[in-house]
Amino acid sequence: MFASDVLVAQNIGFAIIATIMVVGALRVVTTSNVVHAALWLVVVLAGAAAQYVLLAAEFVAITQVLVYIGAVMVLFLFGTMLTRARIGAESDLNNKNWFFGIPVALALFVAMAMALDSGFGSQKMPADPAVATTQEISDQIFGPYLLPFWALSFVLLAAVVGAIVLARRD
Amino acid sequence: MTLSTLLSADLPYWAQSLLRVLGGLVAVLLPAGTIVYLFLFKMMSFMQSRLGPMEAGPQGSMQLFAEVGKWLQKEDIYPARADKFIFKLAPLIVLASTFLLVVVVPFGPDAIFTDFESGVFYALAVSSVSVLGILIAGWASANKYSLLGGLRAAGQLIAYELPMVLAVVGVVIQAGTMNLQQIVVAQNAGSMFGFSSLGNPYVITQFVGFIVFMIAVQAELTQTPFDMPIAESELVSGYMTEYSGFRFLIFFIGEFATAGVFSMIASVLFLGGWAVPFSWFGWTTIDSIDNWMNVVGPLILFTKMIAVVFFIMWIRFSYPRFREDQLQKFAWKVLIPVSLANIMVTAILKVAF
Numbered sequence: 281m282f283a284s285d286v287l288v289a290q291n292i293g294f295a296i297i298a299t300i301m302v303v304g305a306l307r308v309v310t311t312s313n314v315v316h317a318a319l320w321l322v323v324v325l326a327g328a329a330a331q332y333v334l335l336a337a338e339f340v341a342i343t344q345v346l347v348y349i350g351a352v353m354v355l356f357l358f359g360t361m362l363t364r365a366r367i368g369a370e371s372d373l374n375n376k377n378w379f380f381g382i383p384v385a386l387a388l389f390v391a392m393a394m395a396l397d398s399g400f401g402s403q404k405m406p407a408d409p410a411v412a413t414t415q416e417i418s419d420q421i422f423g424p425y426l427l428p429f430w431a432l433s434f435v436l437l438a439a440v441v442g443a444i445v446l447a448r449r450d
Numbered sequence: 451m452t453l454s455t456l457l458s459a460d461l462p463y464w465a466q467s468l469l470r471v472l473g474g475l476v477a478v479l480l481p482a483g484t485i486v487y488l489f490l491f492k493m494m495s496f497m498q499s500r501l502g503p504m505e506a507g508p509q510g511s512m513q514l515f516a517e518v519g520k521w522l523q524k525e526d527i528y529p530a531r532a533d534k535f536i537f538k539l540a541p542l543i544v545l546a547s548t549f550l551l552v553v554v555v556p557f558g559p560d561a562i563f564t565d566f567e568s569g570v571f572y573a574l575a576v577s578s579v580s581v582l583g584i585l586i587a588g589w590a591s592a593n594k595y596s597l598l599g600g601l602r603a604a605g606q607l608i609a610y611e612l613p614m615v616l617a618v619v620g621v622v623i624q625a626g627t628m629n630l631q632q633i634v635v636a637q638n639a640g641s642m643f644g645f646s647s648l649g650n651p652y653v654i655t656q657f658v659g660f661i662v663f664m665i666a667v668q669a670e671l672t673q674t675p676f677d678m679p680i681a682e683s684e685l686v687s688g689y690m691t692e693y694s695g696f697r698f699l700i701f702f703i704g705e706f707a708t709a710g711v712f713s714m715i716a717s718v719l720f721l722g723g724w725a726v727p728f729s730w731f732g733w734t735t736i737d738s739i740d741n742w743m744n745v746v747g748p749l750i751l752f753t754k755m756i757a758v759v760f761f762i763m764w765i766r767f768s769y770p771r772f773r774e775d776q777l778q779k780f781a782w783k784v785l786i787p788v789s790l791a792n793i794m795v796t797a798i799l800k801v802a803f
Contacts, residue, residue, distance in 0.1 A: 313533075338566075346574065351608065354578075
């Protein structure tokens with residue numbers, strides 16, 4: 281029934297996690313409570329981490345958990361709870377521009393799907409994927425990709441300096 | 451390299467999984483129970499010149515089961531305006547983070563749950579998940595004190611996660627690996643200036659990192675002097691105020707089990723973990739270690755864990771609480787610069803030698 285190069289277990293795992301992620305992503309925009317939306321976003325981000333594990337990319341998966349769930353979402357929830365986070369449904373959460381937003385989102389989805397398909401469409405996961413060790417990744421970052429790494433560091437530094445400038449009004 | 455080799459039998463996958471789950475339960479609940487009885491009941495009582503529980507069992511040693519039974523049979527109540535689903539979910543997230551944490555701790559040459567390449571990094575990542583549970587516990591309780599406690603906890607845990615990560619970087623540089631098992635081997639197979647009868651426990655070479663790590667652990671566990679999130683004189687009981695019965699029990703177990711697991715990780719990173727210096731028995735690599743270390747190793751790690759928890763609790767019962775601004779200043783202006791300097795010095799020495 282299946283060709284021998286189709287990875288059944290991985291595909292089933294991918295399908296389950298992807299379904300959870302799609303449902304979570306839809307609930308992020310349809311739920312009527314800010315904190316619930318943030319928690320559904322956590323589900324989506326955790327799903328992404330699970331997909332990375334499925335691709336044998338443990339370092340990226342751990343980074344996803346550390347950065348997005350442990351820091352970004354916590355700060356997001358922190359900010360929401362400091363300002364406005366009522367319990368129960370809120371009626372004024374829907375943006376009136378959703379009419380324009382949905383076509384843009386769909387166009388972005390199609391463009392990214394096409395880019396991925398033309399870029400990697402013919403490639404297949406090896407049956408026994410080699411785990412990219414942290415050492416290999418760091419060798420790559422501090423070798424051929426050193427310049428982009430530095431550029432990113434400067435972007436982050438600029439953001440930190442900007443935050444200090446905004447916070448200090450003296 | 452699994453528990454199955456420990457039992458010298460080729461177990462099927464489901465049996466291995468069952469063993470791992472049981473091992474995880476023991477590794478989480480046994481330290482939690484020991485810590486609560488030994489330190490929370492007996493040591494605190496001793497420091498406050500009283501006896502503590504004495505009635506249930508010899509020296510009150512059965513008191514723990516009585517307490518658990520009391521919590522389990524209590525009515526499951528929640529505030530009328532609470533967000534019920536999230537209210538129930540929050541303690542489970544905190545406990546799940548503890549169980550995820552114990553997975554990478556090595557207990558012996560073969561007594562490990564998983565030989566994880568980026569073990570330290572994983573431990574730091576999953577320990578940060580508990581913040582999420584604490585934050586939404588405070589929010590879902592529909593109580594201003596709870597919300598304040600949750601917010602304080604989030605601010606504190608985020609601030610002290612950074613020095614913790616940075617303190618561990620020194621160990622990772624010195625060991626040259628993020629695998630906790632390899633870190634244990636590197637400490638016990640190593641030598642200090644050619645003197646190998648003690649191995650090379652990083653508590654000596656990474657003393658600054660050890661101190662910063664232990665202070666950060668104290669803050670991550672929200673133990674006094676860092677217990678602003680549950681400050682009982684200001685916030686009733688912080689994010690736990692509305693929790694009672696078995697939901698409070700889950701938070702309680704989570705707190706002390708995490709104390710145990712963090713102490714195990716501290717022992718592995720700085721105190722040599724489950725092993726004794728390899729030169730004592732003429733071992734050279736991890737493969738030449740005798741099989742009995744799989745039984746003695748967990749006991750050694752447990753002893754080291756108890757010693758580390760003793761210091762955590764000693765400080766907890768001795769010092770008053772920080773003020774909120776002092777807490778943040780201490781993390782950002784003292785601990786982070788110190789740990790950054792530690793990383794620089796370690797890196798320079800690593801390259802120089």
